[in-house]
Amino acid sequence: MPWFLLVAVILFALNLRGPIVAIAPVIGQIREELGLSAATAGLLTSLPVLCFALATPLAAALIGRAGPERAVLISLTGILIGTLIRAQGGFVVAVIGTLVIGIAITIGNVVVPVVVRRDFPASRVGIVTGVYTATLNVGAMLTSLGTAPLADWLGWRAAITAWAVLLVAAILVWGQAAGWRSSIFGDRATAADTSEVAPAHSASYRSLTAWLLMLAFGGQAFSYYGITTWLPTILHEVQGLDNKSAGASSSVFQVLAVVGALGVPVLANRWRPGSVVGLVGTLWLAMPLGLLLAPQLWPLWSVVGGAAQGGGITIVFIIIVRMSTSNDQARGMSAFVQGGGYLLAATGPSIVGAVHEASGGWSAPLVVVAASVLVLLAFGVTAAARVESRHP
Template identity: 90%
Template sequence: MRTRDTRSVARAMPWFLLVAVVLFALNLRGPIVAIAPVIGQIRDDLGLSAATAGLLTSLPVLCFALATPLAAALIARAGPERAVLISLAGILVGTLIRAQGGFAVAVIGTLVIGIAITVGNVVVPVVVRRDFPASRVGIVTGVYTATLNVGAMLTSLCTAPLAEWLGWRAAITAWAVLLVAAIIIWGQAAGWRRSVLGERVTAPDSSEAPPAHSASYRSLTAWLLMLAFGGQAFSYYGITTWLPTILHEVQGLDDKSAGASSSVFQVLAVVGALGVPVLANRWRPGSVVGLVGTLWLAMPLGLLLAPELWPLWSVVGGAAQGGGITIVFIIIVRMSTSNDQARGMSAFVQGGGYLLASTGPSIVGAVHEASGGWTAPLIVVTASVLVLLIFGITASARVESRHP
């Protein structure tokens, strides 16, 4: 009877772990996005300029780049389960700190959140590779990336109403409820894994001996993937930051309508995130990158050539950006032959990619100021999408040649 119960729990584990991954993902973008709907109230209350207040949303992205070596080292030392719990606990502590004082305290809380989320960014591919069958890696990765956008959308929609009722400090702190729920579920999942898998939890991975290309900085494929991810993320943050302004100035939309365009762009990412894994099971990764990159190009080129069709470009571009991050993560998991390699590759690709991405809003804005219009900035975004397309296809070809 005990054996039967153990087997039953073992069969249920992938589903329970999927729920845990979803709860984790809900907390990996929401704490950053929560600032945007109440940024005006924060500026008024703390007496901040627009540029200074913007640090509360840009600092976490910079942490994604600079803190990845720390994140990788932590995961290697603590293991994936503890790393996830440390990530969630760090986001919780940062969320509580951020709302307690003036600007300096808010910056400290924001940095804690950014570093903790970086750990989460890096550890997810390790968890997915280790705990899910190869046939489900794509769909689990898609669910994860889709949930990132769902978390961002949920926080964007609900923070402002909460602030009207409770004030901005309570509103950005209220999301700690999701963090507590995720910590409880992950603690439960870790306990299940230890009790059901027993020795396999603590036994060393027989494939952990690093392969010849496990040092990611020595791998040409890793560099190509990092550049592809950087092109994807640069495009995403550049468009996300400036799309409402572009539509306001070029199309004459009011602030409310222009802001709605950003919501369409974010929501449609769910389609790409869930659709790409289905395609990845049928097509070669290079073909999926080609499709995603082509759809991505429609966004900046469409805004250049036919801005009046912005709803169409927001739909197409939104689906493409959700698919872009998903296919890069799928390639990382597929090419990794050990948990150690998955961790190192994830850290290297995301660290370098987010470093490039953190410059996106500033570069696009600077080009706009220098040129006095939006043609040149949209050409910059087009070039960054081409980086995703060219380097992503090249990296995919190298992976396919090694893993036919």
């Protein structure tokens, strides 16, 4: 087990969701200062997710040309630049910085399954995937928990910029773990022939299982970003928590994902994938329905939903790795599933915000989230059944 590389992957993962989630605890302050509607403010969370969809083919091509080592460094540097830009001006500048962050994170989303499959023992792929997914949520939890207090002290602009410290640390550790020469100049031995990029990606379009996984991933990601963006506001408006407490309380949803992310690989080694997807989807569904029917029990729903959303993304990645027979296929499948899934998810924050404004409450938005979880459940179980028939 390459332990130092695992540390580098963990630090990398810390920065792949935090910059997006950092907006949620201060979205009220941003709306007030910049004069934005709820749907427009939701773009600051949904635009990176849209980038995940639209930029995924370009990310796959970049990884094939530059190699995984250099692609990771490009990703981290891009997130850093976008983070610094985002807080410097008005809404247009914030959008530009957000787009840079989104494109850079897209590269990271696609390259991680390639690195995991290539550099870690096959017997450890599941647990490394779980650690990676758990760390995504730890990064989201840190920013969810810390951004509001930082904003009270320094203002929202400095608060969302302060997390650049984690990016600098990740760049330094990755360069040391992967080698600065390979990270900066690339390594021909690890870069795929660019002529293989298009076939690897296009082959996924002909796979029904890939389409089912893409729809399942879309349901998972739509639900996650819809809840992540608006949970602090829901807790503030429905439960009467102040902004700082609402931001801190919503971090429960993020940190409990660690349980699901680490628990699902263990279950996946003992249960059929369809059973794991069924359990995850059922637990996930408890969060929007629980907030709808018994909002006073929000800590319970955050615990259950948090564990489920951490497990949801993990089981999809595990199925992708199991289906793939080569690095090129892993890259193509990862790009296709994430690209299409995030295209659906990109609408989540804005749709949930728009439904809230149209209805004047949070019941209808929570029904929308519940419907999205059902998409994960239905298509995920179907995709898993097809994988089981090929890999019993």
